[in-house]
Amino acid sequence: MNYAIEVKISLKKGMLNPEASTIEKSLGLLNYHVTDTQTIDIIKFNLDAESEDEAQREVDEMCQKLLCNPVIHDYEIIISGE
Helix, strand or coil: CEEEEEEEEECCCCCCCCCHHHHHHHHCCCCCCCCCCCCEEEEEEEEEECCCHHHHHHHHHHHHHHHHCCCCEEEEEEEEEC
């Protein structure tokens, strides 16, 4: 079966996030006062797998090996069947 995959990758709490800091500062200069800004990378792709469980396992493996650094990143996997 073909599954639509979405992986959301963000820095773990406590990790420095210069991109989010820059966004907060820039918005502050425009008189928007925001706090606790986070940035998230989203990767979308389709995957052929025998079952949703197998798709979950394969995508988790992809995240561990290539898509993110598990030491500094958290990730969320969203799977929907097509």
